[in-house]
Amino acid sequence: MASRRPLRQAEVLRTVETKMILERRGLLKLASTALAAPAVMSHAALGADPVKVVGIHDTSGGLDIYGQPMVACLDYAVAELNEAGGLLGRPVQLINYDPQSNIQLYTQFATQAATRDRAAVVHAGITSASREAIRPVLRRYNTLYFYNTQYEGGVCDRNSFCTGSTPAQNVNKLVPYVLSNWGKRIYVVAADYNYGQITSKWIAKYAREGGGEAVAVDFFPLDVTDFGAAIKKIQAAKPDAVVSALVGGNHVGFYRQWAAAGLKGSVPVASTTLGGGNESLLLTPEEGNGIVSAFSYFQEVDTPANTAFLARFRAKLGARTPYLGAELAMRTYTGFQLWAEGVRRAGAIDRMKVIEALESGITHEGPAGRTVLDPKTHHATLDVHLARVENRGFRVLQTFPQQPPSDTASVCDLAANPGSNQQHVVDVRT
Amino acid sequence: MDLALAVGLQVLTGVAVLVIVSLGLAVVFGMMRVINLAHGEFMMLGAFAAVLATGAGLSLWVAMLLVAPVAVGLFGLVVERLVIRRLYGRMVDTMLATWGLSLALVGGMTMLAGNSVSGVSAPLGSVAVGGFRTSGYELFLIGAAVALSLGVWVALRFTRWGLVARGTMQDAETASALGVAPDRVYAVTFAAGAALSGLAGALLAPLSGVVPTMGAAYIARAFITVITGGAAILAGTLSASGLLGTVSTLGTFLSTPVLGEVAMLVVAVVLLRLLPRGITGRVLRRAL
Amino acid sequence: MSAPLLATEGLTMRFGGVVAVDGVSVSVEEGELRCLIGPNGAGKSTFFRCLTGQYRPTSGRVLWRGRDVTGQDPFRLARLGIGIKTQVPALFDGLPVVEGVRLAARRLHGERESRRLADAALGRLGIAHLADRPAGLLAHGQRQLAELATVVAPRPDLVILDEPTAGMGTEETARTAGLIRELNRDHAVIVVEHDMQFIRAIARTVTVFHQGRVLMQDSADRVLSDPRVRDVYLGRAAA
């Protein structure tokens, strides 16, 4: 696939210069750019120029349950860094955009981040759909990209770092738990886009490998709220357990209606996604208790580092402190730390220098335990936990330390093939 | 056998939801020839009214069955006075104005309440039907659809308002010849339609979650049901809901929820091609 | 003998249980001026709509020069050479009068010729001074004339007029009667009417409708003096 030609040098310079005097108002910029462009002066002399970091996360729309705590953590990470003196002696300026759960706004904001804000790094994306919308844009405009969410794996792009867990790390723990505790016949319900489509294949693969079977897979678009028919259909298949890869606030209705139909007692539910946002808070204990998830972090993980972090976090945010749930918010915090470490090691914010530093084996010890960036895949080796919903929170059942991203590693080697920019769909039929 | 029973029950639920969702729109369309594109947002207001009332300590049933319809009915009265009344006889303009109202309501509510989904848990527990378990609330919705239809039938058949309403449906001039101030009839009708919409929103809140944008999920379905049904308020809504609800539920069972809905929309378009005036435009013309 | 210009054979139109037109057979020759009369509800408007393709008759046939044209769309009938004037004048309200008349002529003729025909038609009906006025702003009588100009501009073989004097004063009616006689020099004309003065002023042959059937058909004088016609029609009109 031919990608767009990179920017000409002159364009880049012009963009850099004009953007400084612009307001962040879409309406005014057409006029103001045209008028003001010739009068702009070079700003290179200003040493304390802030380093610009852009965050693009949905804080409204169906995905806000994930986006809001992610933005809170990103805000916190930046504030913490600035209080400690910033990066390379410069303050970090964070610009947050809310794409309102609308994919096309992601493209727009990513373009804006790259061409107008000239961000040093963009931390962005919740759904895999949003990642696939912005990844090509940021690659085209040579802007470093961090994706800090658990996802279906396979992204192999030297410009992107994926710091969340992938199926070999989480599904690989969740499904064996289901098989050995609940039974061999699994019914899969998944969100109808690339995350759900690919994750459901992983669920089926691990079920097969564990001697079980995925008796059926149903997909639901993100705007579905009424699961009545689906619930009848599941009952007709008489599974031992349901594994859900449902996504977003609308899909929380599934757990609610599953409980309302009185099925929670007879057919237990596990989920690759529940907990990523505040779902466990939305569900009453009758609806939520007993659902099992696997993630690389839960707020309830009981380690000194996590306890200390949560205390600082609460002290800073006070009454606005969100519930962090599992993985996504903390990975956003961790992702930012990894990038900052890369910058420090590179001694510069230039994209290639930072990428090379990040590929030199960066480790972050933090609230989520140890995270090691894998140079070959740009994915992370991390601790994974199995946990069960209990009274609007999670109770950690089991911890699997230092799980490597072996799924992506089986298809991706950026050291050997640095030009790769695809997402490989791991062939899970085998 | 159990499966057939479960599917049958689900079809009934699907039909019931369509009836509940469409009745408010149908009353307003049938009597006033007004297509209220803010119908979905009236539902949204009803759902929010119910959530707020429950939060204020009222019982869920009072909140759903009383607070929601009354609040939205009053709101409908205001809308009729400020907007609809100025546009009588301009069907297209009314559609556009209510479309504007719908956007404004979504925007306004988003600013007030935020764009997050808040849920309501379904009351009534679960019921075993053969080897299947189903939510008691779904059965309640079927009952509610029947009760609402009966209510509308009684109101149309036995009240003075209903007499005028039926007159209007057959011939607007006859109605004014009955010596009723059309302004008041229209105001009452629109408010009644709005109240039905509010009630529908509250009733469906446990299934749909409550969010300012929830109306969009329903307006198209309601709109299509009413147009497919044609001019007769009750017969049209029931026949179209029956047909479309069955198609969409069976489609969902046989394939996916999306294709179920696509099948329903396709049937509606084909039907409108064959019967350009809706089901009750051709058959059942004298029905209510 | 050649086939009549327009003829119906057993034309019947039912609405549900109501028979609005019941087996009507009428024929009109080239160059004829024919009046169809009858009290309200006699079925003449329904008959008119069957002739002009707005209704598809339940049974029976409509023949144009011997060719079966039953149930054809109005535009196809119009293309045969039938000009139709509706009871409520149908004009392009937002367009200048002359544009409507030109478009009428333009279907068969080139742009230049249709301009000439339009000017001629407007002049013939004495409304050349209204040419640039938007049709929507005309007074009622002017609208009737503008529509007549639109109808005759393409020079149809047959002109069918539905109650052309509806809403006119005595003087306008008289002028319209003159106009119709003048039209009849070049075109066959069918007039659907119930104004007796008007009929008296223009008609040669009159067909009387009653309860969906043809009650009688004869010269104007005889029809107007016939006691049956007086009973069903004039009697009531006089009362």
Added chain:
Amino acid sequence: MTDAGRAGLHIAVAAALAVAAVLVLPGALELFALINATVWAAMALLALSLAFAWGAGGILCFGQTAFFGLGGYAYAVAGINFGDGALAVLPALTVATLAAAALGWVMFYGRVGDVYMGVITLTVTLILFKFANSTAGEQWRIGAAALGGFNGIPQTPPLNWPGDPANPLTPEQVFVVAVLCLFGCYAAVKLVLLTRFGRVAVAIKENELRAELLGYDVRAHRLGVFTIGGAMAGLAGVVFANCVFVSPSMFSLAYAGQVVIWVLVGGVGTYVGPMAACVALQALASWAGTVPGFDPNLLLGGVLLAAVLAVPRGLLPTAQDLLGRLRPSRRRPAEPKIAPAE
């Protein structure tokens, strides 16, 4: 001035504006603003397509975005399969045109009434939206192009010089293409109105029965107008796909609604009005989006409501009336709606 003269003047003015935009803006705007301007040009083209169908043909289409989306999707699918964006334009236009013709045939030859036409077009758009949204599975691919469901097709290829797929157009060049498309379509719809076909279409809008009784085939003319509108919407979809990428939201209710709002606010029966309203309202909405805590929907809804209640004929015709009243010397009461005066 004759109609033809007036149309010529308008086209000349538009041409001057287009040339000015093409010469000045790519140099004057930063890249981001330029891409945005391209999006607005695509949207203005979409507004123009509905302004034509609604204004010239009296066809109330609530689902103009159906052809917009189909054009975009067809472009993306063909472009990926051919590996050449330039070759994909023709298939895209063909798909949009055929879809409009088929839908128009169903509606006009089924003698569907106005309101029902609105419902059917809206429903068709919703069907496409639902369908496009459900194509995430790997079985949904056309040749090399996966439809991608909710994701859309982020790999939508950019346009390139014909025969030179290795050399895609720069954003500046895409902007130029967008402006040229917009100008070309504007000139085309102005000229169409001078032909017999266009004049008859306008006449049909004014009085369907009269046109029919004059021997004009109303259905064929409406079908023609609707199909031309659909083709233009398809072209708008191609331009849009070049500056964003195709995804199901092209079919969404929100877009469908906005197009209707632009045309209504700008003035049904004019062309410049809807295009100007499109740009102004988009600018207003994106500005409103930056006001913290303010929801742009409120603004859009308020504008629509106010437009219907206060200026039902739209801003441009109302403004023209006011101007006309200020200049009593040029008496020309109640202009015919479509051809003149923009």
